[in-house]
Amino acid sequence: MNLTVTDVRLTPILVADPPLLNTQGVHQPYTPRLIVEVVTADGVTGVGETYGDTKYLELARPFAEKLIGRQVSDLNGLFTVAEEVAVDGSQVSGRVDVGGLRGVQTADKLRLSVVSGFEVACLDALGKALGQPVHALLGGKVRDTVEYSAYLFYRWARHPEGVPAEPDDWGAAVDPAGVVEQARRFKERHGFTSFKLKGGVFPPDEEIAAVRALAEAFPGHPLRLDPNGAWSVETSLKVAQELGGILEYLEDPALGTAAMAEVSAATGVPLATNMCVTTFAEIKEAFTRDAVQVVLSDHHYWGGLRNTQQLAAVCRAFGVAISMHSNTHLGISLAAMTHVAATVPGLHHACDSHYPWQAEDVLTERLAFRDGTIAVSDAPGLGVELDRDRLSALHRRWLDDDGTLRDRDDAAAMRVADPGWTTPAVPRW
Template sequence: MDAKLIVEEVRLTPILISDPPLLNVQGVHQPATPRLVVEVVTAGGASGLGETYGDSVYLDLARPLAEALPGHSVTDVNGLFALAAAAGPDPSSAGAPDEGIDRPAAGVAPRDEGVDAGGLRGVRTADKLRLSVVSAFETACLDALGKTLGLPVHALLGGKVRDTVEYSAYLFHRWDAHPGGGPTDDWGAALDPAGIVAQARRFDREYGFRSFKLKGGVFEPEREIAAIRALAEAFPGRPLRLDPNGAWSVETSLAVARELGDVLEYLEDPASGTDAMAAIAAGTDVPLATNMCVTTFEEVPEALAKEAVRIVLCDHHYWGGLHRTRELAALCRTYGIGLSMHSNTHLGISLAAMTQVAATLPELRYACDTHYPWQTEDVVTPRPVFRAGRLTVSDAPGLGVALDRDALAALHRRWLEDDGTLRDRDDAAAMRVADPGWRAPRVPRW
């Protein structure tokens, strides 16, 4: 074993990053959202970076893994899963199962609507939480390994098949400001089709995005149909997507598919659960995509057997890292399932990892999602720049990003100074600032 590849130290830095008032079926984004930066330092002096969700339940799993990892090689990314499970904490000891897809994890309050506000990915389980934590450690190890060997991460994954990766504009209904105060921007409100089109025009003008995805489930379906129709008129021939995060019934989903079948590239998670998605798929030719009913390998067989989806959105945070994202891509190729890429609120470390793995996936034929243009803060320098809706794949060693330690320290201070209100993302709580009677709706909502 090469001594310089041995992990000497792991640094965990929870942070709070500014977030605009973007609306979804759960409520609205809080003024800041938690992220966790993982830094792996080797005996050879290489420092590797990873990023994932920063809510308390993720920190509780990350801390023992950070303590257990020193002494192991950054090459042993396959061993991270067993190491994480052995390091604990054991979720079953707190009354939550260590296995199973449909049972909530320890520390996660059950939600009537069956989705997790942080990722809107279906029920959060102990195994899913652990995969999201391991993903950041794997990325950090690969970054450190690449820096040691002088190779980009994409070379460690088998090599890139494209020099640029295309991303899609992520459109949101939104308020012009947070109701209780917080960070401001110059985007203004977008609460009707005209506002959504104006938002899309700015994304097109400033970033060159060629495709558009609208976060739905916020208003009644007729209003969101009108927004997609307005986009189709403003941008004829451009790929359009609509994602209501499981807010609709089977009947409503089929009605929307009939209305928009001629303009949608795909309809993402119109209803919650594999059975509902299968019923919709049987009644429409519009391709159905998911990042809710299929987010682990255990969920794949049922979805394929029931022909519930035609496109799976990969996300290395969900699936357990970059290598497992490639395993998912191979599975999709085998079964003739399309592959796209999901995004949640993230910074430049995650964006670099997304771009590196996306560059290695021949079957990735859809533009990737990204929230990144909505984020005004980052911990890497310089900020990535989209040109014609694309990011150039870095050939620099590792992920190709440099850590801005001053920015990291400032965002960590914000986390330390928070009274606990923002350390766990809760879009419903943020909505109650404006509407005290609000509670996240049961689905189907319409």
């Protein structure tokens, strides 16, 4: 068995995205993703997926070159390789992340997001070579299915007139009735039994009304609200008081660990985050100040599946719960999320996933939700297969783009509909 890496293929693509609203603006009609393929001397190919924006591509390309000749099993070495790749300081200095929803970028955060795609591809290739599923390479699964939550968004019925986009049948959701109808369709189509609403879009009273409407329509179903740090401490406490008996947790109501700690000290509503704890260096302050009670992991943020397991172990040591964050992603990432989630003990909150919003994929067969869960594959590797025709078509879309959509920018997308739109100052309310 020869596990030497002989080729690495990087394929940037543009994937259709609906007009989903957040506090920064609206999703563009297409979002960039990067598909990573790692090929061994024996002809085994592993696949991974991560962000496809220009700054990630510029780091992934030299990273890929440095992998040639290394062992696909040398997963620790991926981080050494990443340190050898220079990061353009202009790409991260003073800037915020993809979508503006993770805080200020750093070179280390950028590297970790790139490493994540390569680590998943290497694990997929290693699993195929050994005839083992990825979860077995991670120590074995502790559950056969992983529960996911319906990810609700305020949204327009369609992208602005004149903007090339792929149509869908979801319709608008800009008020409580629209949010409830969206949740009902998610439940009917996929069997979800918990719901998360992306907030920070409308004044807090309107979003409180939407959560109350969900609670009335779906009694007993866990509910979450995530305004992406758009509120002041005072507003966060007001919402917590209003929804204290309804919410499973309140996610990132205020921006930053200090503000979250202040909110946490004055409410009994659990606080979750995927914004103030996204690296190991950020854990100490957040946990010692009791700023968060639930960390939403994301293997794209943390540098892969094994780092996600390490994060879960740290959370257990501090008595902090863990679940999983999601950004726009395809089936490769959902498969990876499911494999690592299957290995994490004490996963008591359903994971997030954008996947039901993505009508396009690069797999021969879409992953299917049954009763709000994904079955954990026991096939070798991730248990998924690339559809090369679909991959080629989505890559052609990327090649044909004039560069406008190769970097996600929710504020720019909003300015198409509202030329005067500027990224709101925080706190917004």
